[in-house]
Amino acid sequence: MSPPLVIPFFIPHQGCPHLCVFCNQRLIAKQTSETQRFDNETERLSDAIHTYLQFKKNRSRVELAFFGGNFLGLEKSRILTLLKAVQPWIRQGQIHGIRCSTRPDTISRQVIDLARPLGLETVELGVQSMDDQVLALAERGHTSEDTRKALALLKENGLKTGVQVMVGLPGDDDYGAVRTAKELSELKPDLARIYPLLVLDGSRLAQWYRSGRYVPLSLDQAVTQTKKMVKIFRCSGVSVARIGLQATPMMDDARQMIAGPWHPAFGHLVLSALMFDQACEQIGTLLTGRQGIGESGEKKSVVLQVHPRSLSRLQGDRKTNIDRLTQAYPGICFYIERVESLDIDKVHARILNV
Known part of the structure; x- marks a missing residue:
């Protein structure tokens, strides 16, 4: 089944009572002005729906998503106005559900009772971390307990749940990122999104960076931390809906994005790293009990099987994964075979000649 068409409707920073250390006030003001052009x-909202429905093609499901702000933290009258504006498309069967992003501390039975009858099906929480010290340092204004209570209440009321987390927050580290993923996995959200923290000019984080108080993750560090989180989520049955930030002109403007592990294909780098780890595990299993494979002597051939859509992930950026495998196992010649029946996230290895 093809993924749904998601129509994004952005309300940047609106409804949020706090200004986190990584937020850029000037950029937020500019985005808010742009989103009020009508x-x-x-x-x-109607304009966005009409535009995106042109790209539905053969997808059987369409969802409207209120992103970029604290949707359920808006005034109740505004929540109702926006949700009611979607109802004609829901009645006509053109939109099948609504999702939104919001803060954990805005979830209450009252706001659920307000929004759910009007088509709200999925709520994604801006969790960022499950470490209360990290949350306090980032001035998030909520705690890990707020996240636990929010997820429980949403599930009790039959809503699907998502969690959005960051790597590289001030005060966080590799251990903290792993612990956040483990704690959230135990709470069984339906999906997760993982973003690397970037330093935006105009934020307090930028001041900390310039003074040396904050050191952002390197790209390799961010990929490694994110890879570990993805593994934990996947093993717990939590779908990872997105890895990395969407590319925008701001990301290529050094005056606005001044530091941090930015890469336009960050998600691809993480998925490639996961594929490399899987390939090594598979090869390690093949080598167990076999003499001369991967060591000096006669070369052997190993076929790495992968779904066609995951070929570039297995090869890695500029085929770095293949180069690394060749260096790690000099006694093996590697071949790649595309197999439609394989899971898109899996790689399988077999020996061609023994």
Whole structure:
């Protein structure tokens, strides 16, 4: 089944009572101004729906997503106005569900009772971390207990849940990122999104960076931490819906994005690292009890089987995975075979000649 068409409707920073250390006030003000180019917000919403429905093609499901702000933290009248504006498309069967992103501390039975009857099906929480010290240092204004209570209440009311987390937050480290993934996995959200923290000019984090108080993760560190989190989520049955930030002109502007592990294909780097680890595990299993394979002597051939859509992941950026495998196992010649029946996230290894 093809993934649903998701129509994003952004309300940047709106409804949020806090300004985190990584937020850029000037950029937020600019985005807010741009999103108000129509006097009537429902007109802008209608315009977005009409535009995106043109790209539905053969997808059987369409969802509207209120992203970029604290949707359930908006005034109740505004929540109702936006949700009611979607109802004509829901009644016509053109939109099948609504999702939103919001803060954990805005979840209450009252707001659920307000939004769920109007089509809200999925709520993604801006968790960022499950370490209360990290949350306090980032001035998030909520705690890990708020996240636990919010997820429980959403599930009790039959809503699907998502969690959004960051790697590289001030005060966090490799251990903390892993612990966050483990704690969230135990709470069984339906999906997760993982983003690397970037330093934006105009934020307090930028001041900390310039003074030496904050050191961002390197790209390799961010990939490694994210890879570990993805493994934990996957092993717990939590779907990882997105890895990395969407590319925008701001990311290529050194005056705005001044530091941090930015890469336009960050998600691909993480998935490639996961494929490399799997390949090594598979090869290690093949080598167990076999003499002369991967060591000096006669070369052997190993076939790495992968789904066609995952070929580039297995090869790695600029085929770095293949180069690394060749260096790690000089006694083996590697071949790649595309197999449609394999899981898109899996790689299988077999010996061609023994």
